[in-house]
Amino acid sequence: MRRFLILTSLYFSLLVSPYAHGQELQSIAVVVNDDVISEYDLYARLKLILMSLKLEDSSETRKGLLPQVRRSLIDESLKLQEAKKEKVSISKSQIDDAMRFLEKKNGIEEGKLGEHMELNGVDIATLESQLRASLSWNKLADKRLLPFVDVGEEEIQEVIERMEQNKGKPEYLVAEIFLQVDTPDEEKRVKATAEKLMDYIEKGRAFQQLARQFSHSASAATGGDIGWILPGDLVEELEKALASMVKNQVTGPIRSPAGFHILLLRGKRVSGSKGDASIELRQIFQSLPPGVTENEIEIVTKRIAKLSEGLSGCKAMAALTDDSGAALSNDLGMMKISDLPDNVQKVVRKIKIGKPSDPVIAGGGVMVFMACSRTQPQSTIPGRDQISRQIEFKRLDLLSQRYLRDLRRAAHIDIRIK
16 A cells, blocks of 8 residues: 555646647756756646646746756656666556556546546656656665664554653644755755745645645655654654644744755644543432522532432432432433533543542532443554554655655756756
């Protein structure tokens, strides 16, 4: 499944080109070692992004996006070159499987993706090249990097212990757009790109689409989603920003040691549990008349306390009757503790099963509660195998970023269209 994650970033909406076959824009835009990226390649990809994000096709917009689009094409070229060097190849059947995956993902009839592209003036080779670069890099990472990713039992246990220690603290569901800064010379340009993306988000452009097209992290494949974040998972600059955010808020760009980040807070919960506990309750209730005095409240409270004294179990409370034989308690059924009034929550969270609570004044009367059963919330602490996979994925992503950075630094890159 990890090999196919990258495919989710390639939606058919991104594959509609305004250029017909035989477009004459063939001058050289970039030379990457011995490979050439043509002006047609550059501006066709740029136009695809403009259309997918529904941005105005203006010179200003093109100028803002051009550096990042150019970098994406350079990275694809480097990935394919390195894959060829390491004798990593992708078969036609793997490309076909990826095509079928895209058809299913985008609701296109099986085998009809090529026809859709031709109707919109796009050569199927354009998509095949994108898929080949993505699949080759994934396969290359498995070959070259995965053997160095060794997740030990001590690491897994450390994560579990940290999750246990963080129970009750805030936990954040986060998506990100990450733009890497490799050298000081890139600082200004990358920051400008991040600010431009933030401007698009503020104008209503989809965060997930922007993440898929521009983020340098492996999370780009899933629209930037990096899952639930515990305290200590991210660098200090990002955690500080998350602490002040509310659900669905986007903030950035934020500078970290590695580059610039734009964060989307998708959700927030208390660490260690999913939802809240439920409790099955019975109660003894005595209403209070309007205008009741403090002394009268005290008398009723003492009477209720006396009635419940020594009771053991909900059957015993249910059997309580007055002189006429009428029941003195009633069944409240199963309720979420968080749905109860605050003063009642404080009481029922502490009571033991089958034991009466102290009297509580609420709802126009005095009541005593008894818990008949309690259902604890589902734990959010994942199993050891899942934790191991999460550590592996993060480490492999980091190694992959470094691998590509080193290829970029060592490459001869001649940019002829600025």
